[in-house]
Amino acid sequence: MVAELQDSSKSLWGTGTEWREIPLWQSCFRLAAGITSYALCGAPLCRDEKYLKYLQAQSVAVFGGAILINITPKSLRPITGTLVRWWCLYYSKRIAKRCAPYIKKRIDETKTLGAGNNGGRxxxxxxxxxxxxxxxxxxxxxxxxxxxxxxxxLIADNASIHSVALTLHNLILNLVNSEPSLGYIQALREECRNVFINAGCKWTLDAVRNLKLVDSAIRESMRVSPFGSVAMARTYTSAKLEFTNLLGMKVPNTGITLRALFLRLGLRRRRSRG
Structure with missing residues (x-):
């Protein structure tokens, strides 16, 4: 994971000190696709540019399609839903074709060596x-x-790419837009440098766990700039006319319930500090 993150960040952002314009959202999206794929399927797929482009396009189709369906009048949603389905299938079929040989090879390895042995890995x-x-x-x-x-x-990819990309994108923007005199970026650099040296100039899981300021900065960025204000909407359908939720509110049949996402983030943050 560390090697993949280093290689991707170097290729996307470079390591030089000269002025360089960076399309931040596109680069964060590409970086998220690469590291997510590494965690889910490993090499060589996580370095296959065409596969990663298909993943990014599929992710846009899923979330963009959901927005299109929601803003469409109910009477026309079957039409919009069909179009969105074709949009998603276009990329999902290409993704399946691209990764089919790799998946088949992994299945054969697992059958030969026995499930649970991780294909000899x-x-x-x-x-x-x-x-x-x-x-x-x-x-x-x-x-x-x-x-x-x-x-x-693909379901796991869709659930991960956007959340990682949005979190990274907002973190970078929050840091570069902060007051320079506060020294946030310098403090994070210093912590990373010290932890890296203490770990023998090699990133390990224990070393990453020692990045307390980095972890705090990510959490604070998610609190200040959450990538969503509410969690997934849920429509109540039942034979009963209404039900009472945890807050004591009456929700009618076919009513839509939402959970505030920022409250959940804040609760997790307080618990982690406690």
């Missing part, structure tokens, strides 16, 4: 291997189809 497990192991343990061969595994992997 030692103790390292990625998202794809966990999906394959879980599927084999259920004893349903139809679920081991390459297309099915690809779809499950």
């Amino acid at each position: 030692g103790l390292v497990k990625d998202g794809l291997q966990l999906i394959i192991d879980e599927t084999i343990s259920r004893g349903d061969p139809s679920q081991l189809a390459v297309e099915v595994i690809s779809e499950r992997l």
